[in-house]
Amino acid sequence: MLMLSVEAAHTRSLYASVSDLNFLIAHYLSQGPLREAAEPLRRQLEERAGAMLPLRYDWQGKQHxxxxxxLAQEHPHIAPDELLRIMQALISRDSLALSTAGGTVLGRSHRRPRHATPDTLITS
Known part of the structure; x- marks a missing residue:
């Protein structure tokens, strides 16, 4: 019985992480140079309602x-570049491990601008 509840908690936690990530990706794309890619993604996320974006719970505990x-309106404190900031924080925290792989998540070196923005990080 305890094992089932641990599994259920893990599943809920994984769902929350994936749905939050989906929102952050769509939010990032909506304000950057890839705005046109955001709209089809948003449509797909909304068409698969309840599976792709964070749910809302009412006072009776029912999911909506x-x-x-x-979501964007309910969370104005989440900036469109929040995903980028999270990645930058992880990279700086784990810079020693990443330095052996070229200094970036993808394992390739490049010079970052002094103040990195979504527009300046996209290279051809």
Whole structure:
């Protein structure tokens, strides 16, 4: 019985992580140079309601799906570049491990601008 509850908690935690990541990706794309890619992604996330974006729970504990725009409006403190900031924090925290792989997550070296922004990080 305890094992089932641990598994259920892990599944819920994994769902929350994936749905949060989906929101962060769509949010990042919506404000950067790849805005046109954001719209089809947002449509797909909303079409698969309840599986792709974070859920809302009512006072009775019932789950309700939410649209991207609703989530963005409810969480104005989450900047469009939040995903980039999270990655930069992880990279700087784990810089020693990453330095052996070229200094970036992808294992390739490049010079970062002094103040990195989504527009300046995209290279051809």
């Amino acid at each position: 799906s939410r649209a991207y725009d609703e």
